[in-house]
Amino acid sequence: MENIKENQKNMINLDQVYFKQKEKLFSLYQHNLPQSIILSGGEIELLTEIAMSFSELIVRDNTDHTFKDFLNICSESNFQNSPFVYLISKIYLEDKKRFKNKIYRDDISNIYTFFQTKDEIGQKRVCVIKKIDDLSVEASNSLLKLIEEPNKNSHFIIINHNKAKVLQTIKSRSYFLNFNKLNEEIFFRDLNSDIHIDRDLFDLTNGSLSLSRSLINYELHEIQDHFRELLNNRKLIKSNTALHYSNFISKKFNKDEDISIFFDYIYLLTAYEVKSVARQGKEKEVLNLLKITEIVKSYRNYFRSLNLDYTALIISLFYKIKNV
16 A cells, blocks of 8 residues: 555645645745634645645745745645644554543643753744644633744644634634635646545545545545445345454554544545435435444544454444444
8 A cells, every 4th residue: 555644645735725825824934923723624645735734834944935835835745844833633552452532731841941952043843733633622721822822933723623623712713714615627737636535525525635635545535336236135144244344444544543433434435425325315224324324433433432342343334234
């Protein structure tokens, strides 16, 4: 399997994507750089790369930099992150093969040290938070306190997916920049895979390029037809069905990788199947599929929050689905 990080790099080096937003960021850099900037949109990986590139521009703090210089930084696939840029994201729990549910207050405690470290006079520092949706209430309040006590050389760039999950007090103290969903032309051009797969993923992920790329990386589309068949004819679920899916996961994921995207995928498939069956006017089956959707959602949450073996979880999941 290709290296996931390398595939993400290939996906996000799209020079003309979000060109106007990059122009706005550069204008802020030139004229009146806010202490806190929120980048809001669905392409989290792409927004994170833009945030890291913009942070690099800020900490270099060269008045001779041009907009072209910024675009060059955005297109660099292997620039070394500056020690003056600090990325906060959910911590990966190797023993549980998943990420922590939230970014907690303890996880952001080092921000204070990062900003207070003494170095050469006037050195700018940037903390990038991926993503604010993942912050616990306590962590959000701690972040707010930092933003409320500004230091002219300390800056935050915050990635956000769901606007409703940003504390209004943080939003009111930040410059908010919206990144719209990528259009179909960009999606199909840059996903660059089988046309049939592209169309299915566009519909399934609501046009999310980063999510679709991850699904392709793990070749999860290989189970699509079979899983949809099981949803529509649950008598096909046999005693060894769950084991087949467990074996599929063990082949597609390395031992140290988070497999939560598998549960995300079957949830998306189930939710999409509800819409498909509803269009056919099959009211009773729609109700059954809605029940299954809630079951899959619950098991997805179980995996994220509990230290459970995924094989046992999948066996239990298929038992529940079969008996709806």
